[in-house]
Amino acid sequence: MNSGEVKQRLSELLTQKRVEHSKRVAECAVKLAKIYNCDEKKAYIAGMVHDAAKCLNLEQVYEYVDKYEIYLDPIEDGNRALSHSVVGASIVRYEFGIEDEDIINSVKYHTTGRAEMSLLEKIIYLADLLEDGRVIPHIEELRELAYSGQLDKAMIESFNQTLTFVIANDNLIHPRSVEARNYLLREIDK
Numbered sequence: 130m131n132s133g134e135v136k137q138r139l140s141e142l143l144t145q146k147r148v149e150h151s152k153r154v155a156e157c158a159v160k161l162a163k164i165y166n167c168d169e170k171k172a173y174i175a176g177m178v179h180d181a182a183k184c185l186n187l188e189q190v191y192e193y194v195d196k197y198e199i200y201l202d203p204i205e206d207g208n209r210a211l212s213h214s215v216v217g218a219s220i221v222r223y224e225f226g227i228e229d230e231d232i233i234n235s236v237k238y239h240t241t242g243r244a245e246m247s248l249l250e251k252i253i254y255l256a257d258l259l260e261d262g263r264v265i266p267h268i269e270e271l272r273e274l275a276y277s278g279q280l281d282k283a284m285i286e287s288f289n290q291t292l293t294f295v296i297a298n299d300n301l302i303h304p305r306s307v308e309a310r311n312y313l314l315r316e317i318d319k
């Protein structure tokens with residue numbers, strides 16, 4: 130698919146509101162890519178497609194799971210807030226024809242993160258939170274860190290906030306988020 134076709138398909142898969150969010154994530158990702166010397170084109174594409182599976186209902190999720198033999202772990206299974214990133218990665222690969230593994234992984238890990246995230250994965254993870262339309266507590270502190278060259282500190286701070294929120298709401302913690310945070314804490318300590 131060329132970029133026009135990807136945009137067309139996204140407008141079929143997503144609500145208008147979600148398309149607008151995706152555009153803002155793409156723009157924020159480019160801004161971060163400039164700061165951290167990452168490929169701006171990849172950042173834009175990954176930002177645009179990161180939520181490709183966000184508007185699927187549970188029935189559609191399982192259609193994709195069957196079709197592309199997607200493995201959802203017990204925490205992702207039945208949880209659309211988590212599974213949309215894993216399912217989205219397969220949509221991006223098989224339906225949009227995107228072959229770049231870094232872009233695919235940026236989609237796959239944009240909700241939980243993981244240990245040893247690539248630069249692009251971190252940028253998409255943060256751009257999803259920092260895009261201009263977001264209203265979340267302490268966002269200015271996060272923006273300040275992310276836009277002042279402190280990428281890993283911004284990541285740790287965002288995991289701290291997300292995990293605190295998950296605990297406060299009695300939700301399950303995905304181990305990948307814990308691994309991501311532990312990894313970054315050790316890295317920053319070096």
Ligand SMILES: [Fe+2]
Nearest residue numbers: 179180183239
């Ligand atoms: Fe998402």
Ligand SMILES: [Fe+2]
Nearest residue numbers: 150179180257
């Ligand atoms: Fe998103």
